[in-house]
Amino acid sequence: MTDAKNDILSKEISGALSRAELAFHLAWSDTRARYRRSILGPFWLVFGTLLGVGGLGFVWGALLDVDRSVFIPSLTISIITWYLLSGSITEAASVFFNNRSLFLNMEVSSLLISLLLLFRQLINFAHNIVVVVIVYVVYPEHLGWAALLAPIGILLVSFNLLWIIQLTGYIGARFRDLAPLIAAIMQPLFFITPVLFRPEQLGARAYVTAINPLTYMLEIVRDPLMGKIPSITTWAVMIGLTIIGWGATLVLTKSKRRRLPYWVN
Amino acid sequence: MSKIELKNATVEYPIYHADSMSLRNKIVSIGTGGTISRGVKNIVTVKALDDVSFTLEEGDRVGLIGHNGSGKSTLLRTLAGIYTPTGGSVTVDGKISTIFDLNAGLDTELSGYENIVRMAMFLGASGKKARAMIPEIEDFAELGDFLSMPVRTYSAGMLTRLAFAVATAVEPEILLIDEVIGAGDQRFQERAKERLINVVKSAKIMVLASHSDIMIELYCNRALTFEHGKLIKDERF
Known part of the structure; x- marks a missing residue:
């Protein structure tokens, strides 16, 4: 029995790695199908982000009376990273149910399906990078060598999102209440994640951002692009999250993988 | 073995x-x-x-x-x-190949060609292999220019022709089939039968679930x- 269960994990991981091409192709063709017959295609997303950043930058900039050359780039990177985080988490709860036809037609790694969702979110993220480029053309002041750390940050965030999707996916497949619950929680979570503000501005209540893991996932992408090397705390939390998160996810996958086809059936 | x-x-x-x-x-x-x-x-x-x-x-x-x-x-x-x-x-x-759900992996917004690649990859082919399968599937499905059109414009019969052509374009060792329902016109039925016989012959083991004694x-x-x-x-x- 133990042997068979160890076998599950190696099958899951090799099944995801060896068929990553399929996950990417499905993610890519899903994206194309969604924007079929529209003129801008996936760039509608970019357009939406541009409008969002423009609008928030205008109103928030006036309300907070801050330096635009700092505020606008920071806001842009925060918002597109937030879209990546919230998009992945929101869809994660129903990821296995939504891809059940993959499950019921062949033997497939559940991790591959989590990867499919991650790829789709990363494709959106990549499109949104256009907005960051535009913003940097206007406000180039903060672009520096630290930006070279950004890809590492994005990689680390993606690697963490993968376990978050997988873990949430398993629980969401078993308990159908999770999807609406997460949808309801994302809004308040947005308010305690420093997307629109700096933690310092909360004063004594800054602890709510400090205990929110999304804060660190945001910072590790944003700081390098704002010319700042992420703090030791940020790196430490990210590495801790990676280890604990993957540990828990692999344990859950190992014990529940066999049940999964029945949950989504 | x-x-x-x-x-x-x-x-x-x-x-x-x-x-x-x-x-x-x-x-x-x-x-x-x-x-x-x-x-x-x-x-x-x-x-x-x-x-x-x-x-x-x-x-x-x-x-x-x-x-x-x-x-x-x-x-x-x-x-x-x-x-x-x-x-x-x-x-x-x-190695197992399955024909369970003819429409597995189908996305009706995409064209016939895009769906051939998508469905073939869905069923286990690599991207390169899936693209290489196009000419043969094109020949069998006989959908002509419709293959460049979104699949949602297809009639039920045309859809079956495409799906059946992709599902049976495999080179199986072990083939598992769940109740493939006959559709399409008379001529297609004949060709579908012939094609299925060939696939079944090339498989080393075949298991078919069916309600039809004739099948x-x-x-x-x-x-x-x-x-x-x-x-x-x-x-x-």
Whole structure:
């Protein structure tokens, strides 16, 4: 029995790695199908982000009376990273149910399906990078060598999102209440994640951002692009999250993988 | 060397209904010390396969016979590795191809060509291989310029032609088929039959679930009959 269960994990991981091409192709063709017959295609997303950043930058900039050359780039990177985080988490709860036809037609790694969702979110993220480029053309002041750390940050965030999707996916497949619950929680979570503000501005209540893991996932992408090397705390939390998160996810996958086809059936 | 061996294989699966899928019930049951837990514990278990043993060797073309709910589809999914037996063992040597759901992987917004690649990859081909399969599928489906059109513009018959062409473009070692329903016009039916015979011939082992005696006689040399998840008859012809 133990042997068979160890076998599950190696099958899951090799099944995801060896068929990553399929996950990417499905993610890519899903994206194309969604924007079929529209003129801008996936760039509608970019357009939406541009409008969002423009609008928030205008109103928030006036309300907070801050330096635009700092505020606008920071806001842009925060918002597109937030879209990546919230998009992945929101869809994660129903990821296995939504891809059940993959499950019921062949033997497939559940991790591959989590990867499919991650790829789709990363494709959106990549499109949104256009907005960051535009913003940097206007406000180039903060672009520096630290930006070279950004890809590492994005990689680390993606690697963490993968376990978050997988873990949430398993629980969401078993308990159908999770999807609406997460949808309801994302809004308040947005308010305690420093997307629109700096933690310092909360004063004594800054602890709510400090205990929110999304804060660190945001910072590790944003700081390098704002010319700042992420703090030791940020790196430490990210590495801790990676280890604990993957540990828990692999344990859950190992014990529940066999049940999964029945949950989504 | 392809081989399938089942030893006392049993597949039981839980049916989750709204009550047992709810997180609230789980939490309430913790809070109330289990008095309302009936809804949680009340998961109905169905024994879809009951102590089934048989061995399939190369050359076996097996038809699965039985009423609706007798366990045919569960058996096919267990052979495919989708379901894991809760008792006994299932050993499969060989690469498995399945034709379960003709429309698996189909996205109606995409064109016929895009769907060929998508569905073929869905069923296990690499991207390169999937693209290489296009000419042959194009030939068989005979959809002409429609292949460049979104699939949502296809008639039901055209859709079946495309899906059938992709699903049967495999080079299987072990082929598992679940009730392929005939559709399309008379001429296509004839060609579909011929194509299916060829695919079945190229497979080392084939297992087909069907309600049609004609199909079983045409494609198979062995028949397994199931009733309530039990294997009740094994005959060769």
